[in-house]
Amino acid sequence: MADVQAPVLGEYQVIPHIQPDAMAGSKPYVAKPDHNKPLGFPGELVENWEQKAVAKLGELVNNSRALQVFLDSCVKCGACTDKCHYYLGTSDPKNMPVARQDLLRSVYRRYYTLPGKLFPSLVGARDMTKEVLDEWYSYFHQCSQCRRCSVFCPYGIDTAEISMAAREIMDSVGQGQKYCNEILAKVHRIGNNLGLPGPALEDTLLGLEEDVKEETGIDVKYPVDVKGADVLLVTPSADFFAEPHIDGLIGYGKVFHAAGISWTLSSHASEAGNFGMFVGSSENLHKVAKRIREAALDLGVKRIVVGECGHAWRVAYSFWNTLIGPFDFLDRRYPVPQHICEFTYDLIQQGALKFDKSANDDKVVTFHDSCNVARASRMGSMPGGQFIIPRAVVKASVNKFVDMAPETIFESTYCCGGGGGVLTDELIDLRVKGTQPRMLALRDVVESHGVTHVAAICAICKAQFSKVLPYYKFPMDMIQSVHGLVSKAIQLGPVNQ
Ligand code: SF4
Ligand code: SF4
Incomplete structure (x- = not known):
């Protein structure tokens, strides 16, 4: 067994005290280029990846009305916050479903909404940067796309769809995950x-x-x-x-x-x-x-x-x-x-x-x-x-x-x-x-x-x-x-x- 400490099983499920960035270092290996066996991903960050990532996001939102609704409709009611097993098990607040969604939503706002274009800091909009990409890579690989959070969201927002979209964008600009891509x-x-x-x-x-x-x-x-x-x-x-x-x-x-x-x-x-x-x-x-x-x-x-x-x-x-x-x-x-x-x-x-x-x-x-x-x-x-x-x-x-x-x-x-x-x-x-x-x-x-x-x-x-x-x-x-x-x-x- 790897040297990993399992959380203590208490008397019943408790909502943990938050530990910011507790899991920031958790990342899967990145897929390397594999020119002989084409997998459908470049394997390293492509030139102008920032613009390409934003364009891919736009394409996905255009193609999926559901994704656009999920990105537009969260009212921050908090009903989903304690519903993710990764938040309950790790205490990392970025593993709260709403926080995970916001990693992508903040970039969507910046490039695809008027308030985000005009007043980014007022509406929590962020530029597509390497820091943002690294955060995506870490926390969108701490979502098992299980959809438990969506059961409790009054708007039915499905974090799994957001997580899949983020992974597709990362794959397309060369930040693909090794495990899944090698299996494919x-x-x-x-x-x-x-x-x-x-x-x-x-x-x-x-x-x-x-x-x-x-x-x-x-x-x-x-x-x-x-x-x-x-x-x-x-x-x-x-x-x-x-x-x-x-x-x-x-x-x-x-x-x-x-x-x-x-x-x-x-x-x-x-x-x-x-x-x-x-x-x-x-x-x-x-x-x-x-x-x-x-x-x-x-x-x-x-x-x-x-x-x-x-x-x-x-x-x-x-x-x-x-x-x-x-x-x-x-x-x-x-x-x-x-x-x-x-x-x-x-x-x-x-x-x-x-x-x-x-x-x-x-x-x-x-x-x-x-x-x-x-x-x-x-x-x-x-x-x-x-x-x-x-x-x-x-x-x-x-x-x-x-x-x-x-x-x-x-x-x-x-x-x-x-x-x-x-x-x-x-x-x-x-x-x-x-x-x-x-x-x-x-x-x-x-x-x-x-x-x-x-x-x-x-x-x-x-x-x-x-x-x-x-x-x-x-x-x-x-x-x-x-x-x-x-x-x-x-x-x-x-x-x-
Ligand atoms: S879909 Fe992702 S964010 Fe939602 S409960 Fe499952 S692992 Fe957590
Ligand atoms: S339950 Fe739904 S609307 Fe409420 S914070 Fe979570 S994602 Fe947003």
Whole structure:
């Protein structure tokens, strides 16, 4: 573990005394130029970057009425100030959502409003300078774009959109973040965030088949690039890599097997995640998503199902239709996209799956709502939506389930602290501090109900929890995939046996 001090978990969530600039030094590594592998960003500050940054801001505001409204309409009521987990965990007042917005708003005012042009100091307008850019770089990478603040804002101002715009401007003038941009480059070159080539993917899946055969005695297949399969499953590449993610992938395969539905993964679209969203790049968003349409057409599938990933589901649910639709080549009896929890839940409702919940009797489970699902794509494609359905799948798999405090779940869920492109080692201090509100709620159900495990449907949440739980004296393997729980309890024989 890195030498980082986790905040003390008090009796309940308190609003911290402010510590100005406490996190001013927190910054991700800057992406370097990469001329051989074009990523869509220059990699160093371009000539006349100040004017170009201002012009890019103008372009974004012109293209997005929502962004303009968000920048124009804040009345400084203060309702959002204590709603950000990064402010609660770090005490830095620039992590108050309204203060974060003002970093961009002050420049917008200076160049795009009359009072800002005439009387800048009276209206808090600022010139675009290197000092401002550095502040942007630091604090727009201390926003996980979780949108919790927008739930409490009477005007619905969405700081995540402002943060995405700021990152897009920074990328365009050469101040791009290394972590997200390198991941995007891997997807363009190889097909997934981990840079896992096709043969390595096949090896992993063969290994899974052997493991499941050893565990159950049954030949469960984990197929890749099978033409004519009914379902294309696109899932975050983390699912091919390590626990707890891979337990989820094992569970997906068992569900398909138990239901007798043919399915396949794709080596071309071996990534459901889409980091184009984190850097606010519509071009990258489109290029990454396009691989999924191409794979679906090439394989001739009837349906597309999305694995456990928060932002992947948001991109699929909210943007696929515009980015890569129409899906008139798929079987329109099924929703596009469909989430793996919806897929499993639907089969449970039909009585097509059988579970032995006692297989999970060593666990008392709670559920962490992932931000991109809870606040950006929660309705889903089935009645019940993404608050009820994942919980129903968990409850079908375990006997002992308890929710965390109401003010920390559903649309009020606290971010895991690692979303929105900050899941990188150099930001571990931010990540540990930012998860403090979630850890506090978790600690309460551990103490009151003996909770032993927390389930999530987001690859980033799972990776972040694995890393930060030990800082709060919880075991690393406390975090589970929802379909990891399914995997333990599902019965693979015929349902009527
Ligand atoms: S979107 Fe989330 S991380 Fe960003 S300011 Fe709002 S609450 Fe904080
Ligand atoms: S809650 Fe909304 S209007 Fe109030 S200060 Fe925050 S962003 Fe501004």
